[in-house]
Ligand code: HEM
């Protein structure tokens with residue numbers, strides 16, 4: 001399974017339709033609600049679910065939990081339209097299968113796991129967030145700022161570069177590549193797509209230079225970043241080629257960028273609309289700040305003493321469903337609860353359907369971080385709450401995303417108060433985001449301590 005599919009599910013549905021697997025499942029849905037979640041029906045046209053929670057009457061968790069997650073590579077596999085492969089590069093992790101995928105997945109884990117974050121990444125996350133926020137005055141397009149922060153963090157983590165002209169240029173080209181994903185339905189006729197392919201070439205070129213340079217400087221002090229790990233090719237099974245490494249870097253830039261910056265933006269939006277939650281969050285972070293000097297960086301212990309923040313993080317992930325579900329394709333006829341999904345069918349396991357199911361979450365549509373404080377209220381959710389997927393393809397960046405969001409919220413609420421600059425709406429197509437990139441007006445908080 002590939003991550004971009006999950007990032008742009010609806011677009012890919014369109015793509016799936018233009019390359020129908022045998023036999024193509026009918027898609028008669030409004031894009032907002034992705035089709036058939038957990039319990040697929042036999043070869044019947046899918047019922048159109050009601051606009052919001054059409055999947056309520058089923059138990060969609062079961063499918064991806066039992067089959068999609070654990071049987072990756074046996075019953076289900078990823079499939080990908082060629083136009084997306086060209087953008088990602090043919091060696092991208094998101095397109096890999098089998099043992100190579102396993103190896104690359106664990107390599108990614110080993111540079112984004114909690115001990116790496118604690119010992120190496122946290123200090124940079126803290127610094128880059130802080131430096132970015134320092135320049136905020138007046139009207140701020142939150143989504144744009146969050147993207148900038150996320151991009152800088154990723155580049156730092158992948159190859160130890162601090163923000164500079166080079167990273168800024170890279171980001172410009174990179175954003176053209178991202179635009180290309182939105183041109184998928186008619187890639188060949190789209191100038192956006194052509195531009196994206198060109199930009200992909202430039203991004204790859206720039207990264208290729210970095211890789212070559214790093215290879216040359218062997219013997220110099222080993223940097224503690226993803227690139228170093230890739231060059232050493234640890235994980236067993238020989239080294240990687242430059243091309244493989246570049247594709248891998250591009251894939252990681254894609255995987256963490258849109259997702260993490262969206263979750264930052266939406267957390268702030270939900271908090272803005274829920275003043276009680278915002279007040280409690282402020283209190284938690286003011287306490288942490290009061291224990292520390294004004295410009296002292298957050299440490300791992302601080303991160304670990306933000307219980308309410310973690311409730312906010314979970315609740316944001318639940319309500320926003322940045323990745324609304326995951327795509328698989330059956331490799332053989334698959335039997336689930338008496339239903340047969342024929343070989344070659346596309347399967348969509350919808351997270352949104354379970355996360356917004358009243359059966360699992362009381363008053364499921366409302367943003368209520370306190371529900372996570374009551375373990376009995378969310379006890380049933382451990383099996384259905386899966387914003388990062390599960391199994392062998394579970395997001396290796398989940399902890400990193402949580403830390404980034406937490407640190408971002410810390411500096412935001414201790415530093416600023418804000419109001420929305422204009423009304424902005426949440427939309428779910430083609431991706432989860434707000435219509436206007438959530439413009440806010442910020443004001444430095446009066447030091448009250
Ligand atoms: C809020 C932020 C994020 C969300 C909601 C998210 C969600 C997901 C989900 C649901 C998958 C599974 C896809 C599948 O099963 O097919 C996934 C895969 C992946 N994510 Fe994330 N992700 C986030 C942030 C990140 C970050 C920061 C990174 C960077 C390290 C990252 C890197 C990846 C990679 C490399 C994969 C592919 C794993 C594989 O196929 O083995 N993600 N993500």
Ligand SMILES: *[C@@H]1O[C@H](CO)[C@@H](O)[C@H](O)[C@H]1NC(C)=O
Pocket residue numbers: 109110111113114115116
């Ligand atoms: C994280 O990865 C490093 C290797 O990069 C490894 O030494 C460490 O044991 C891992 N930690 C956890 C908690 O998995």
Ligand SMILES: *[C@@H]1O[C@H](CO)[C@@H](O)[C@H](O)[C@H]1NC(C)=O
Pocket residue numbers: 307310311314372373382385
């Ligand atoms: C957030 O969700 C995760 C499951 O993904 C769970 O393990 C964790 O305990 C939850 N956090 C809180 C504060 O409830």
Ligand SMILES: *[C@@H]1O[C@H](CO)[C@@H](O)[C@H](O)[C@H]1NC(C)=O
Pocket residue numbers: 359360361376377378380
């Ligand atoms: C959790 O599951 C049990 C058994 O399925 C059910 O009786 C209970 O009502 C559920 N709790 C919530 C909060 O949904």
